[in-house]
Each structure stands twice: as structure tokens, then as C-alpha cells.
Amino acid sequence: MRQSMTGFASRSGETAGLRWGWELRGVNGKGLELRLRLPDWIEGLEPLVRAAAQKALARGNVQISLRVQGGNEDGAAELDEAVLTRILSAMARIEGAAAGQGLVLSPSSAAQIVALRGVLSSNATPADVAPLRAELMAAFAEALTEFGEMRRHEGAALAEILTAQLNEVEALIAQASEAVEARREEQAERLRGQIARVLEQAQGVDESRVAQELALIAVKSDVTEEIDRLTAHVGAARELLAAEGAVGRRLDFLMQEFNREANTLCSKSGSAALTQIGLTLKTVIDQMREQVQNVE
Known part of the structure; x- marks a missing residue:
């Protein structure tokens, strides 16, 4: 049966105090190009996702994203002081180098800095990610199946x-x-x-x-x-x-x-x-x- 390269699928759930959601989007492409946006703190997840996608898909420009948030209602997250210090230090060096070249950079807002990866960390992040990774991959397999069905349709x-x-x-x-x-x-x-x-x-x-x-x-x-x-x-x-x-x-x-x-x-x-x-x-x-x- 013929397959299109266009498709969409999603899966969401909650486990271990975390809310998560998969999203797959596909458009046409010359070959198979996978663009993954996954939390880097879930060790070993990316190679598993990439291998599963490459096995199921032959062509297309496919974006695969996973969002994981704290499961509590207020979405509480903790400020990672070490990461923030490194980012602010790097920003200061960049601004100093720019000033030395006669360049004036626009100021960064607190919201922009907070949005940078690693500045805020969920207090619900588990120490052992293996069970979470297994559950996420099971859900990803379902999303990938749904994605393939839509492409076949x-x-x-x-x-x-x-x-x-x-x-x-x-x-x-x-x-x-x-x-x-x-x-x-x-x-x-x-x-x-x-x-x-x-x-x-x-x-x-x-x-x-x-x-x-x-x-x-x-x-x-x-x-x-x-x-x-x-x-x-x-x-x-x-x-x-x-x-x-x-x-x-x-x-x-x-x-x-x-x-x-x-x-x-x-x-x-x-x-x-x-x-x-x-x-x-x-x-x-x-x-x-x-x-x-x-x-x-």
C-alpha cells in the first residue's frame, strides 16, 4: 500500500509525578530526515527513538518531540543555580567581547534567560530514568503506529x-x-x-x-x-x-x-x-x- 510522507500523531500521559506528551509531524523530503527534540536528561532515549523511527519510515522530513513537565498542578520547578551562574558568566563574556568590537547588544530579559535549557529543573525528575524511559518508548511505539496509519491513509x-x-x-x-x-x-x-x-x-x-x-x-x-x-x-x-x-x-x-x-x-x-x-x-x-x- 502506498504511503504519503505527510502525517501527524501524538500521545500523552502521566507517570512518576511527570506529565509527558509525544508529537510526530511529517512532510515530504528527498530522504529520511529525523529532527528530534527530546529532554537530554532521559539517558539513552534518543538512540532508541531514532532506531525505531528509522525502522518504520523510509522517507520524509519528520519532527519528533517530547515534552516532560512536573505532574503537580502548579508546575513547580527549581532554579538550577549552577547552570544559571554559568549562563550569566557566559553572557557577561559575550557582552564584553561585543563591547570591545564596538557592538551594542540588546539586553536579555529574565523570561528569556529562564527559558534557556537547564535553568529551571523539575523537582519531580526521578533519579532512575529507566522505568520512565520504558514507558515513554511504549507510548512512542503507539504514536509511531498511528503516524504510519495516517501516512498510509x-x-x-x-x-x-x-x-x-x-x-x-x-x-x-x-x-x-x-x-x-x-x-x-x-x-x-x-x-x-x-x-x-x-x-x-x-x-x-x-x-x-x-x-x-x-x-x-x-x-x-x-x-x-x-x-x-x-x-x-x-x-x-x-x-x-x-x-x-x-x-x-x-x-x-x-x-x-x-x-x-x-x-x-x-x-x-x-x-x-x-x-x-x-x-x-x-x-x-x-x-x-x-x-x-x-x-x-
């Missing part, structure tokens, strides 16, 4: 849209084939007229040479190969949509091939009807490419 919707667009492309290819057949006699008549005019107006012209040149023009305006390749691309796209695993990159490459053939079709069309079909085809292909960007 979005992927199913994407597959339906892309299938409808492929049907439209297929119909346009059929119209192009009909337009080529309708154009064939018109082109032949035009070529016969061109040969006759050249032979009438020029003396000593090598008729075989003229015929070769006109035949070359006819070959250059033939779009049979482009139509055949477009038909093959439709089949390949349908196979990728039905395949297992991440196929987004291959679909994106295929969209480039679709677009190349449509461009060539337009440049070689030789008729207003076929040009219009080619332009419509390019529009549908562009719409497909936008959707493909979200396929895992």
Missing part, C-alpha cells in the same frame, strides 16, 4: 488521485494517436504539393535528393515513438503504484520522462489539434508531479 488517497490522472493521460495518448492518423493524409498531401512546386520551379534538381530531404522531414515529424514511450510510462507508473516499499523517487524520475516525451510531442506535432493535446498532456503531467512529491 494519505497514501491511499494519493494513489487514487494518481490513478485518475494516469487514466486521463491514457485517454490523451489515445486522442494523440487519433490525431496522428488524421494528420497523416494531410501531411502526405502537403509533401506531394511541396515536391511538385520544387520540381516545377527548379531546373536540374535531383529528384531523388528532393525525395530524400522530404522523407527526412517526414521522419522528424513522426511522433509514433513518443506515443509508444508515453504508453509504456503509463504502464510503469501503474506498476510502481501497486509495488511494495518506497517508490516515490522512481515515480518522480518517471514524471520527468513523461514530461520529456510530451515536450517532444508538442515540438513535432505539425498540427494545431495535436499541439493542443500535447499541451493538455503537459498540464496533467505537472499535476501528477505535484502529487508524486508527497509519495514515500
Whole structure:
């Protein structure tokens, strides 16, 4: 089943006097990029989260965040005097260095300093984080499952849209084939007229040479190969949509091939009807490419 790279999931709970909440957000990306925002005091949590996410996901820009707060109602937290002292000392050195360079820094507010990591610490932080880590990972596994289900739901919707667009492309290819057949006699008549005019107006012209040149023009305006390749691309796209695993990159490459053939079709069309079909085809292909960007 196809998966989108877009998704969201969350889980929250309370344990050991702490309130916690997981949040996962995903958007499209070229590969798998994980952005983790986790409390650094829960030792060993990050590698477990990263390994679980890498096992479950193949592509996407995914942000995973965990917030842990004191479970008491007033959210009481203690000021870490050692951390505060180090931060204020560092700020003083920075301001001194800036002044030495003739720079004036804007003053920092108490609220900004308090918001810095480590300045406030929860008085409910457990000494042994192993039980908390185990419970958090169990909840994360549930959130990751929910995240995957949402991505599959979005992927199913994407597959339906892309299938409808492929049907439209297929119909346009059929119209192009009909337009080529309708154009064939018109082109032949035009070529016969061109040969006759050249032979009438020029003396000593090598008729075989003229015929070769006109035949070359006819070959250059033939779009049979482009139509055949477009038909093959439709089949390949349908196979990728039905395949297992991440196929987004291959679909994106295929969209480039679709677009190349449509461009060539337009440049070689030789008729207003076929040009219009080619332009419509390019529009549908562009719409497909936008959707493909979200396929895992």
C-alpha cells in the first residue's frame, strides 16, 4: 500500500509525578530526515527513538518531540543555580567581547534567560530514568503506529488521485494517436504539393535528393515513438503504484520522462489539434508531479 510522507500523531500521559506528551509531524523530503527534540536528561532515549523511527519510515522530513513537565498542578520547578551562574558568566563574556568590537547588544530579559535549557529543573525528575524511559518508548511505539496509519491513509488517497490522472493521460495518448492518423493524409498531401512546386520551379534538381530531404522531414515529424514511450510510462507508473516499499523517487524520475516525451510531442506535432493535446498532456503531467512529491 502506498504511503504519503505527510502525517501527524501524538500521545500523552502521566507517570512518576511527570506529565509527558509525544508529537510526530511529517512532510515530504528527498530522504529520511529525523529532527528530534527530546529532554537530554532521559539517558539513552534518543538512540532508541531514532532506531525505531528509522525502522518504520523510509522517507520524509519528520519532527519528533517530547515534552516532560512536573505532574503537580502548579508546575513547580527549581532554579538550577549552577547552570544559571554559568549562563550569566557566559553572557557577561559575550557582552564584553561585543563591547570591545564596538557592538551594542540588546539586553536579555529574565523570561528569556529562564527559558534557556537547564535553568529551571523539575523537582519531580526521578533519579532512575529507566522505568520512565520504558514507558515513554511504549507510548512512542503507539504514536509511531498511528503516524504510519495516517501516512498510509494519505497514501491511499494519493494513489487514487494518481490513478485518475494516469487514466486521463491514457485517454490523451489515445486522442494523440487519433490525431496522428488524421494528420497523416494531410501531411502526405502537403509533401506531394511541396515536391511538385520544387520540381516545377527548379531546373536540374535531383529528384531523388528532393525525395530524400522530404522523407527526412517526414521522419522528424513522426511522433509514433513518443506515443509508444508515453504508453509504456503509463504502464510503469501503474506498476510502481501497486509495488511494495518506497517508490516515490522512481515515480518522480518517471514524471520527468513523461514530461520529456510530451515536450517532444508538442515540438513535432505539425498540427494545431495535436499541439493542443500535447499541451493538455503537459498540464496533467505537472499535476501528477505535484502529487508524486508527497509519495514515500
